[in-house]
Amino acid sequence: MTDMLSTTRQTAIERTKLVRAGLRRRHLNEAIFRGLGLAAIVLALGFVAILFVDIGRKGIPAFTQSNLHLTVNFDPAILDIEPAPVRADGQSDADFRAANLVWQRKVALLNWNKVIEASLRAAAPAGLEIDTRDLLTIAETDSRHVVRTLFVENPDLLGKTAEVDLLASANATNWIKGNIDRSLGDAQQQLSAPARALIDTLVDNGTISTGFAWSIFTNVDSRAAPASAGLLGAFVGTLYMMIIVIFLAVPIGVASAIYLEEFAPKSKLTDFIEVNINNLAAVPSIVFGLLGAAVFINYMHLPISAPIVGGLVLTLMTLPTIIIATRGALLGVSPALRQAALGMGASKTQMVFHHVLPVTFPSILTATILGVAHALGETAPLLLIGMKAFVAQVPATPFDQATALPVQIYLWQGNENRNFFEPRTAAAIMVLLAVMIMLNGAAIYLRSRLEKRA
Amino acid sequence: MNSLIIAGLLLVLLGLAYQSGWSRSRGLVTTNGVKVHSRPQYHGAFVSIWALVPALLIVGVWAWFGPGLTRSFIVSQIPTDTVLALDQVGLNATIARIMQLASSYGVAGEVLPFEQTAGDALRTFNFISFLAVICAAAVAGIAALLYARSQINARLRARNIVERVINLALLACSAVAILTTVGIVASLVTEAYKFFTFIPPQDFFFGTVWNPNNAATGGNYGSYGLLPLLSGTVMITGIAMLVAVPIGLMAAIYLSQYADRRLRAVAKPMIEILAGIPTIVFGFFALVTVGPFLRDAGRLVGLSINATSALTAGVVMGIMIIPFVSSLSDDILNQVPRTLRDGAYGLGATKSETIRNVLLPAALPGIVGAFLLAVSRAVGETMIVVLAAGNAPVLRGNPFEPVATITVSIVNQLTGDTDFTGPQSLVGFALGLTLFVITLCLNVFALFIVRRFREQYE
Numbered sequence: 001m002t003d004m005l006s007t008t009r010q011t012a013i014e015r016t017k018l019v020r021a022g023l024r025r026r027h028l029n030e031a032i033f034r035g036l037g038l039a040a041i042v043l044a045l046g047f048v049a050i051l052f053v054d055i056g057r058k059g060i061p062a063f064t065q066s067n068l069h070l071t072v073n074f075d076p077a078i079l080d081i082e083p084a085p086v087r088a089d090g091q092s093d094a095d096f097r098a099a100n101l102v103w104q105r106k107v108a109l110l111n112w113n114k115v116i117e118a119s120l121r122a123a124a125p126a127g128l129e130i131d132t133r134d135l136l137t138i139a140e141t142d143s144r145h146v147v148r149t150l151f152v153e154n155p156d157l158l159g160k161t162a163e164v165d166l167l168a169s170a171n172a173t174n175w176i177k178g179n180i181d182r183s184l185g186d187a188q189q190q191l192s193a194p195a196r197a198l199i200d201t202l203v204d205n206g207t208i209s210t211g212f213a214w215s216i217f218t219n220v221d222s223r224a225a226p227a228s229a230g231l232l233g234a235f236v237g238t239l240y241m242m243i244i245v246i247f248l249a250v251p252i253g254v255a256s257a258i259y260l261e262e263f264a265p266k267s268k269l270t271d272f273i274e275v276n277i278n279n280l281a282a283v284p285s286i287v288f289g290l291l292g293a294a295v296f297i298n299y300m301h302l303p304i305s306a307p308i309v310g311g312l313v314l315t316l317m318t319l320p321t322i323i324i325a326t327r328g329a330l331l332g333v334s335p336a337l338r339q340a341a342l343g344m345g346a347s348k349t350q351m352v353f354h355h356v357l358p359v360t361f362p363s364i365l366t367a368t369i370l371g372v373a374h375a376l377g378e379t380a381p382l383l384l385i386g387m388k389a390f391v392a393q394v395p396a397t398p399f400d401q402a403t404a405l406p407v408q409i410y411l412w413q414g415n416e417n418r419n420f421f422e423p424r425t426a427a428a429i430m431v432l433l434a435v436m437i438m439l440n441g442a443a444i445y446l447r448s449r450l451e452k453r454a
Numbered sequence: 455m456n457s458l459i460i461a462g463l464l465l466v467l468l469g470l471a472y473q474s475g476w477s478r479s480r481g482l483v484t485t486n487g488v489k490v491h492s493r494p495q496y497h498g499a500f501v502s503i504w505a506l507v508p509a510l511l512i513v514g515v516w517a518w519f520g521p522g523l524t525r526s527f528i529v530s531q532i533p534t535d536t537v538l539a540l541d542q543v544g545l546n547a548t549i550a551r552i553m554q555l556a557s558s559y560g561v562a563g564e565v566l567p568f569e570q571t572a573g574d575a576l577r578t579f580n581f582i583s584f585l586a587v588i589c590a591a592a593v594a595g596i597a598a599l600l601y602a603r604s605q606i607n608a609r610l611r612a613r614n615i616v617e618r619v620i621n622l623a624l625l626a627c628s629a630v631a632i633l634t635t636v637g638i639v640a641s642l643v644t645e646a647y648k649f650f651t652f653i654p655p656q657d658f659f660f661g662t663v664w665n666p667n668n669a670a671t672g673g674n675y676g677s678y679g680l681l682p683l684l685s686g687t688v689m690i691t692g693i694a695m696l697v698a699v700p701i702g703l704m705a706a707i708y709l710s711q712y713a714d715r716r717l718r719a720v721a722k723p724m725i726e727i728l729a730g731i732p733t734i735v736f737g738f739f740a741l742v743t744v745g746p747f748l749r750d751a752g753r754l755v756g757l758s759i760n761a762t763s764a765l766t767a768g769v770v771m772g773i774m775i776i777p778f779v780s781s782l783s784d785d786i787l788n789q790v791p792r793t794l795r796d797g798a799y800g801l802g803a804t805k806s807e808t809i810r811n812v813l814l815p816a817a818l819p820g821i822v823g824a825f826l827l828a829v830s831r832a833v834g835e836t837m838i839v840v841l842a843a844g845n846a847p848v849l850r851g852n853p854f855e856p857v858a859t860i861t862v863s864i865v866n867q868l869t870g871d872t873d874f875t876g877p878q879s880l881v882g883f884a885l886g887l888t889l890f891v892i893t894l895c896l897n898v899f900a901l902f903i904v905r906r907f908r909e910q911y912e
Contacts, residue, residue, distance in 0.1 A: 019802075026804050033806035037708025040701045044725045044780070047773045051728075054743050055735070094554070256628030263621055264628075275898075277631050282827065282897040283890065284834020286861050287638060290868070290886040294641035298874055316634045323631065349617040370730075377732025380836035380861070383869050384882075406734045413738055413841065422742060429735050440730060 055433070059426030065213035065227065066168035066176050068139055069206075070119040072147055073161045078114045081106060084155040107152055112144035116166075123207045124198055134195040138202070140167040142225035167215065168208055170226035170420040172199050176208070179419045216427060220392050221408065226420050229412070231428055233394050237307050237387070237402030238376060244311025244398065245318055245375050250368050252315075253322030260323070261330040262352050281320035288317045289381030297385060305386035308398040313385060314375040321374065325367030329360035362450035369443035373436050379406040405432045456584060460513055463588060467509055468502050471599045475501030478606050492612040500612040503619055504602035509595035516587045527579050528552055531572035552576055642890055645874060645883035652877035653678050658884060664847035664858070666867065666878050675877045680888065682849040686857035690768045690839060691832040693853060697772025698828060702779025703821070707809055709780070710787045722781075729777040737841030740770035745842060752854065759854040762844035768853070771838050775828045782824035783817075786904075790816045791911055820907035826900035830893045836861040860885050 085099045113136060120135050121128075143166045150164065151157055171190040174180045176199065186193055202208040219230030260277075264270040292313035296302045302309050333356045341351040382388075387407050395402035403411065409428045415421040479497035482490050492500075528549050529537060540548060548569070555565065555573030606612070650658070652675060661679020705725060709718050745761035748769070752759030759765060790813055798808040814821070844856020847863065868882035 026807065030804045030806045033809070034708070034712055037704045037712055040704035041708055041713075041721055041725075043701055044705050044728070044776050045721065047776070048724060048727055050743075051731070051735075051739055051773075054739065058742070252627045252630050255624045256631060259621075259624035259628045263624060273628060273632060275901075276635050278901055279894060279897050280631060280634060282830055282893065283638070284830075284836070284861070284893055286834065286836045286864055287642075287886055287890050287893075290864070290883060291634070291638045291641055293868060294645055294874070294883070295637050299641075316630075319631060319634070323628075347613060347617060349620055373730065377730075377734070379732065379734045380840075380865065383865055386869075388869055406732055409734050409738065410837070410841075413741065425738060429738060432732060433735065436730060436732070 055426050055429050058423055059428075059430040061177060061179075062423035062427035063213050063216065064177075064210050065215060066173045066203075066208050066210050068143075068166040068168045068202075068208055070116075070123055070139075070164055070166060071161055072115060072119045072164045073122070074115065074151060074157045074159060075118065076159050078118070079110050079151075079158060081110060081158070083158075084152075104152060107148060110148075112148050115147055116143050119164075123202060123205075125201060125205075128194075128198065130194040130198060134192045135198070137169060137191055137195050138172050138199055140169045140225045140227040142222060142228045143167070167225075167227040168199075170417055172208075173227055174419045175199055176203060176210070179423070213427075216424070216431075220394055221390065221403070221411070222392060223390060223415075226415070226417050226424075229424065231405065231408060231431060233391055234403045234405045234408035236394050237310070237391075238404040240307035240395065240398040240402065241311040241314055241404060242372055242376060244308065245315050245372055246368070248311070248315040249318045249322055249371065253319050253368075253371075254326050254364060256319075257323045257326035257330060258352060258357070261327045262348070262356070277320050277323050281324060284380075285317055285378055286380040286384065288313050289384030291316070292381060292385045303399050303401070305389045305391070305401045305403075306399050307395060307402045307404075309385050310382050310387055310402075310404060311398065313381050314378060317378065317381065318371040318375045321371040322364075322367055325371070326360065326364050329363035329367070330356060332363075333359050362447050365450070366443045366447045369439050369446075373439040373443075376439070377406055377432065377436060379404075379410055382407050383410070405435070460588070460591075463592070464506070464509060464513070467505055467592070467595045467599075471502040471505035471595075471602075472498035474599065474603055475499070475606060475612075478603055479612075482606070482608050488608045490608045491610060492614075492616075496612040496616050497606050497610070499616045500610075501599055501602040501606070503616065505595045505599035508598045509591040512587065512591040512594055516583075520583070520587075524576075524579070524583075525549065528572060528576055531568075531575050533568055536568065556580060638890065642883050642887040645880055646887045648874070649877055649880035649884045652880070658881075662849050664863070666881065678877065678881050678884075680860075680885075682847045683858055683860045683863050683885070685849055685851075686764065686843065686847070687833055687859040687861075689764045689851075689853055689857060690771060690843060690859060691829055693765060693768025694771035694775060694832045695825070695829060697769055698775040698779050699825060701772075702776045702828075703783050705776070706780040706783035706787060710784050711805065711809060711813075722784075725780060726777045728774060729781075731774075733774065733835060733837040734841075736770050736774050737837040737839075740766050740838055740842035744770050757854065760844060760856055762842055762856050764843060764853040764855070764857045767839050767843040767857075770842060771832055771835055774835070774838065775831055778831060779824060779828050782827065783821055786817050786820035786824060786907070787813060789820070789908065789911055817907075819903050819910075823900040823903035823907065826896050826903070830896035830900065833896070834861065834889060834893050836865060840865055860889050864889070 082103075085096070085103050087096045091099075113132075116139055117132055117135055120138060124130070124135075146166060147164060150162065168176070172195075175182070175191060175196055180189065189196065191199070199208065215228055216230050217235075218232055219228050220233035221231075222229045260270060260273060264273075292309055296309045296312055297304055302312075337355055337359065338351055341355040342348075346354065382404055387403050388411065389401055389403070390411070391401045391403050393400070405428065409425055409432065412421050412425040412428060476494045476498035478501075479490065479492070479494035482488070483494075529545075531552070532548065536548075537545065552569055552572045553576065555569060556576035658678050659680050661677055662681050663677040663679045664682045665676050666678060667674055667676030705721075709722055713721065741762065745763070745766040748763075748766055749759050749761045794812055794816055795808055798812040803811065839859045839862050843859065843862065845858050845862055845866070846856035847858035848855075850857075864882045864885050867885075868879055874880055874883075
């Protein structure tokens, strides 16, 4: 008996020893495992930080822009043009417009570059030897359009002078900001030596100044004049699409979620719809682009690269997200609320619309904002419905050609003038991210506010 | 302008109908003192539905057939010999001129006498037809309104009728999701079928050369082998998973098992920021930062890495799907019952031993499902690959070289091109169909696993 007891005690002691001996190793393993977990978190957060810092570092310089402040002389010796047509009595709208167009065409044929050249030479130190082509590389190529538009709007300027703010060219901006290595030889520089010298002089005498690049927000895209390229057109295109998404995806999504969660009889069909929606949520976005190209454009002949088509495609893409989120919210409503409503004699429809739906409002709102934010950043399906086209106008209606913010980013990153467009692409990304952060922030704020009240 | 007037009138009709149904219902209560089956707003809605449906039908019919009718009216106003003398383009131009004259905007140039008369006639026609449509819609709407109003009595089950209509509307909305799927499948299959009439399926699915002849005229369309694209897709997805799975899984484990509440509250949303960033931003990041960095790092250790390569795209895509893996795994780990964990602790296991030997095996099916969903996401990802993978559709196994994927080729073959006649653009749909089937299988399988896993612990 005692023998047996002592043997048991013996083995117990041995076992404890064994456990103790292994404990160091096990605790070490524990620490390593824990460290790995922490490392994974740090790594993931590090990626977030690197991404934001990198984009910010690249993009912030692009928000400043070199401006060229010139005194432009509308010299009649260069501008050989009759006064603008005046509307005669009894002339029809169309006839007056035609006459005006003829005059404008004549204005367009004048040599506006000469006007720019003269004003640049006036701003340069007296007696500077520089040839016309080199001189004109300093001002952005859209300068003549800016001056011409000014003249078309005020035809009395003929023979007078006006102070005009023009943009310095992309190459000049690169030179001023140091985006291009100043020590490179002439062959690798985009500007000639006299032009570079003149730019430095103009910066010194205040003709070229640096300011906030409002043109990014107020101009449309431009290929010929990179410095004047802006996001306005893309912004409006995106706005149209988001409006379409909100007005279509939210009512349809919420309605179908209500039907599936509250009314649908449990049948093979509703099971099928359910599986279907879960799959749609995981279908790659580019497939929705294929759907848009084949159905909306090729079959229904909606206009190509128009926000209406983009909006419809993004609506279909966002729908499953909104449906799933709304269903989750409906499912989370306490059964007590439902039973109380039914017990008071409400019909099922009344129960859903008067009692259940209002409670889920914060979740639906959040899901909607997040869904819209996701649609906002989507690029691939828009490329397939032709929104990659270069559009130099603000779209007036959702049926006009347009681009969207993410597509504009795609177009800019592919521009050949890398030195200039890389910062500008990063700036566009910052604008896009700012919009998305605002949307997400609004979602978080609204949810916390509304939930507190509920 | 006209559509605004019509919309306004419809709104007026709606308001009238609702008001009349509502007031009649109220009248029932006050005069008779009887119990009315439905509340007044249901009677209002009942009358509104009755009034609006015929009015909308008439307006809809006009919107559908109106333009054609107008056009044939204009043509009938142009002298016959003039019509016969004009070709299609000239006829359209004349019609456009007449429409401009009718809108009193006027046209440039001399106005022919027949154009003037046609324009005047069109103006009258437009005015009359517009009035006629409005009157017809109004009459139909008001007649229906009056009929519905006459139906209202204390026993009318207006609520049930309105609720049935609401139900139907809800059902129609949930049919949109089905229609979307049907649309996707139908458009992919029909266009892909057209593609296979040019290129036999075996040449597409088993071809090893991707070289579409984009400028083809005649019979030489080039070769459309899927395998180079498939290998690129698999390679990039593999690299992405190699990055995302360890980091995402470990992050999920740490956050759900070790982290205190404060760290969890901060770190979880921060990681999920990655999921909200548009993919084009990741693409740009890969192209201008990660690619050159990997190239320089490779040079340091004597590897020749291309700045745009499968590695660049894969690493950045891996970063993108970290939050996807981590939040799904987090959910799954939280679903494993507490009792399993407590049992392990009771036997003296350390935390990491519990996680490795109890928690992970129990959660394994769910986690595998999560990984499959992540794979499906990576396979369908487009913009990162378009920007950072270098677009070289060649069959090779070196991840340091440029590759191309299915999605990249869809974008390349279809961008801006809607003239789906040649295999050059139709191949986009065949690729899309392949992609759709691959992701569908992955999703169905993954959802099946995840669902089975949930049921296991419920």
